[in-house]
Amino acid sequence: MQVYLPIAEMSVDALLLLGIGLGVGFLSGLFGVGGGFLLTPLLILIGIPSAVAVGSGANQTLGASVSGLLAQWRRGNVDVRMGMVLLAGGFAGSVVGVQLFAWLRRAGQVDLAVSIFYVVVLGTVGALMVRESVGAILDRRRARPARLHEHLWIHGLPFKVRFRRSRLYISVLPPFGIGFAIGVLSAVMGVGGGFMLVPAMIYLLGMPTSVVIGTSLFQVVFVTANVTFLQAVQVGSVDIVLTLLLLAGGVAGAQFGAAMGTKLRGEETRALLGALVLSVAGALLWDMLRVPEQLFVIGPAR
Amino acid sequence: MRGWARGAARLLVLLALSMPGAAAAQAPPSLAAELSVRRVEVTTAFAGGEILVFGATERLIGPGGDQVVVLASGPPGSLVVRQKVEAMGFWINGPAARFNGVPSFWALAATSPVEELLAPPDRAELRLGLDVLPVVHLGARGTQFRDALTTLKQEAGLWVDQVRPIEVTGGRLFHARLPLPSTVQTGSYPVQVLLIRQGRVVARQELSLQVQRVGTAAQIADIAQDQPVLYGLVCILLAALAGWLGSVLFRRG
Numbered sequence: 001m002q003v004y005l006p007i008a009e010m011s012v013d014a015l016l017l018l019g020i021g022l023g024v025g026f027l028s029g030l031f032g033v034g035g036g037f038l039l040t041p042l043l044i045l046i047g048i049p050s051a052v053a054v055g056s057g058a059n060q061t062l063g064a065s066v067s068g069l070l071a072q073w074r075r076g077n078v079d080v081r082m083g084m085v086l087l088a089g090g091f092a093g094s095v096v097g098v099q100l101f102a103w104l105r106r107a108g109q110v111d112l113a114v115s116i117f118y119v120v121v122l123g124t125v126g127a128l129m130v131r132e133s134v135g136a137i138l139d140r141r142r143a144r145p146a147r148l149h150e151h152l153w154i155h156g157l158p159f160k161v162r163f164r165r166s167r168l169y170i171s172v173l174p175p176f177g178i179g180f181a182i183g184v185l186s187a188v189m190g191v192g193g194g195f196m197l198v199p200a201m202i203y204l205l206g207m208p209t210s211v212v213i214g215t216s217l218f219q220v221v222f223v224t225a226n227v228t229f230l231q232a233v234q235v236g237s238v239d240i241v242l243t244l245l246l247l248a249g250g251v252a253g254a255q256f257g258a259a260m261g262t263k264l265r266g267e268e269t270r271a272l273l274g275a276l277v278l279s280v281a282g283a284l285l286w287d288m289l290r291v292p293e294q295l296f297v298i299g300p301a302r
Numbered sequence: 303m304r305g306w307a308r309g310a311a312r313l314l315v316l317l318a319l320s321m322p323g324a325a326a327a328q329a330p331p332s333l334a335a336e337l338s339v340r341r342v343e344v345t346t347a348f349a350g351g352e353i354l355v356f357g358a359t360e361r362l363i364g365p366g367g368d369q370v371v372v373l374a375s376g377p378p379g380s381l382v383v384r385q386k387v388e389a390m391g392f393w394i395n396g397p398a399a400r401f402n403g404v405p406s407f408w409a410l411a412a413t414s415p416v417e418e419l420l421a422p423p424d425r426a427e428l429r430l431g432l433d434v435l436p437v438v439h440l441g442a443r444g445t446q447f448r449d450a451l452t453t454l455k456q457e458a459g460l461w462v463d464q465v466r467p468i469e470v471t472g473g474r475l476f477h478a479r480l481p482l483p484s485t486v487q488t489g490s491y492p493v494q495v496l497l498i499r500q501g502r503v504v505a506r507q508e509l510s511l512q513v514q515r516v517g518t519a520a521q522i523a524d525i526a527q528d529q530p531v532l533y534g535l536v537c538i539l540l541a542a543l544a545g546w547l548g549s550v551l552f553r554r555g
Contacts (some may be wrong), residue, residue: 002347002349002457002484003346003347004344004345004347004348004349004484004516004519006346006518006519006520006522006523006527007523008524009485009487009488010484010485011348011349011484012351029404059537059538059541060540060541062538063540063541063545063547063548064540064543064545065543065545065548066412066541066542066546066549067545067548067549068546069545070545070546070549071549071552073435088326111394111395112392112394112395129377143477150468171504178549190484191433194474221542225538225542228534228537228538228541229314229535229538230534231534232526232533232534233528233530233531233534236526236527238533238534238537240522240524240526240533240537240540241346241519241522243540243541244538244540244541244544247541247544247545247548248544250548251544251545251548251549251552252552253550254545254549255549255552256550257550266518288392288393288394289391289392289393290393291387291393292393294386294454295385295386295450295452296383296384296385296386296446296447296450296451296454297383297386298381298383298450298451298454299382299383299384299453300380300381300382
């Protein structure tokens with residue numbers, strides 16, 4: 001069934017969009033990531049103009065994250081205090097990130113910079129997660145006692161606050177700094193940043209995996225709302241018809257994902273997310289290295 | 303098809319009026335052409351369409367006789383064509399050429415290949431051919447950019463160069479079908495119908511087609527353009543609402 005998208009100015013198969021929404025929504029609910037790092041490349045792949053893919057992708061991620069967040073909220077897996085600290089850092093970071101993006105654009109080669117950012121960040125995050133979680137699964141098999149979390153230099157900083165849901169008593173500086181760094185990266189890469197936030201909360205802050213997912217979704221909801229608004233006002237590239245079609249599949253997928261997530265152990269979830277992130281990095285790297293099918297591309301004149 | 307039938311009826315009336323018996327002193331027109339629809343409506347179910355041009359000539363159409371050429375074009379705009387180049391094993395965006403005044407849509411059809419009907423200078427003057435389109439080329443030089451523009455536009459179905467000839471019925475009635483892909487821009491589409499006899503244009507008719515968004519698609523596009531702040535907020539609220547609705551529905555289920 002063909003549907004015409006008024007902002008993208010083209011028609012696409014509605015069932016294809018529902019399917020993409022379902023798949024990405026499932027991952028979103030399972031891992032607590034927005035799924036923007038998967039959705040935006042997929043939309044570009046089916047021929048949606050890239051500006052519309054970024055703007056509508058953020059808007060879809062917002063809806064899917066609200067759905068996932070509510071599912072996690074009912075299970076008591078959201079640390080609001082931690083989310084607020086991350087969010088404050090995230091907003092500060094995204095302001096800096098937008099400036100960095102503008103600077104990269106002026107210097108030319110913004111596409112290359114974004115691609116390299118993607119490959120390096122996704123590759124590093126994915127590899128670390130797979131290594132750690134496979135190690136944890138092997139340790140479990142050998143029945144070694146696992147520590148609750150490691151004590152690093154990060155835990156010795158001032159301004160300590162008690163994060164009850166996360167069972168942590170740490171300084172606000174590390175979460176603020178993580179939020180800031182991810183805000184910068186997500187502004188440059190045009191994604192919510194959940195796939196970076198989840199491992200950062202687990203490995204750098206030592207939060208339990210169950211709380212991490214809900215808290216990450218909390219942060220993603222606000223970041224994507226901000227991106228949607230800025231894209232709609234400054235670029236005019238948010239296609240609400242595209243968003244709602246993706247969401248129809250996405251909200252269902254997110255619920256299945258969240259239900260599935262409760263059946264998996266933390267380290268298994270982490271291993272799967274790591275493998276997913278790593279394979280996206282691999283696909284993007286391959287895309288940069290192989291000989292392109294079209295040596296020329298048409299783009300809008302700026 | 304209904305539009306075609308209605309248009310044909312209108313044309314018959316037109317022809318009947320121009321018959322020698324009907325209007326004694328008037329010479330019959332050498333060319334009469336019409337569009338099956340004057341307006342293509344882009345709704346939320348729009349999946350492309352076609353421009354159907356039909357008409358009749360006074361004399362017989364065929365080799366040695368009259369020939370008909372139809373040219374349709376869409377609103378012009380600017381485009382950038384980028385070449386990908388290899389640097390240290392990576393394929394990156396290399397030199398770019400900017401083109402101004404590029405027709406967003408362009409379709410040509412004729413009863414015989416246009417190259418055989420007109421001498422090159424006449425063909426260039428009438429802009430009947432992708433090779434003689436007057437586009438302004440800025441930035442990186444080289445014919446490969448212009449060639450790439452033509453190839454990519456043709457692959458997207460937005461530039462159509464004599465893919466299907468004009469069909470002739472009974473020697474004097476003709477009709478041309480020009481495909482409109484779903485990616486066409488909205489706006490005014492001038493359609494020219496030319497009658498060519500012995501290498502010269504002896505009659506021409508200028509028609510116009512409007513491609514317009516209507517209904518929900520039009521309202522969404524208008525609000526997004528005129529009220530971007532409101533539109534952004536509505537998008538956020540709708541997405542959040544859809545998310546909430548999904549979570550409520552699935553909790554019950």
